[in-house]
Amino acid sequence: MSLLNGLSAFLMSLGTFFFVVGTLGLLRFPDIYTRLHALTKADNLGLGLLIAGLALQAETFAGILKLILIWLLVLASSATISFLVARTTLSRGIEPRRKA
């Protein structure tokens, strides 16, 4: 297995690991706000690492640019959605959980 293939496989498996960890956070965190964090930060990091691993194997330079564009779009939409959901949830009166 050449160096490029090995590095690409390592990056992709690390990205999938972050995906699994982010979803685990979505399942296990106690509050809507913490779940929002787990989803929009960890999952997007996993997607970014996955795309980095795929970009090492793309054929043309336009393919690499398209992959990076997809990642930037998902980042921007996740940031917008997390802010909107958090603001609307707070305005509906759902309090963040505080440890006593």
Added chain:
Amino acid sequence: MILFELGLILVLILTIIGGLTRVMRGPTAADRMLTAQLFATASVAILLLLAEVMSTPPLRDVALVFALLTAIAGIAFVQRIWDRESKIGG
């Protein structure tokens, strides 16, 4: 390499199925919307991996459209449904 990517696709599908329990259990409607976000992000990842496995570059354009649609769906949920409930129900 292709077998390895197929394994990653399987792991991502299992992740989506595991995230579905949040749809059943989530106390607020925003939790269910978050699971839709998870669906969308994970399906973008699955589509990009499939584009490598099946050597079909147009699947990357499908992933791009998915990424745009999740933004629209999330904003529609927040602005039209979640916000309107609070105005009607109080």
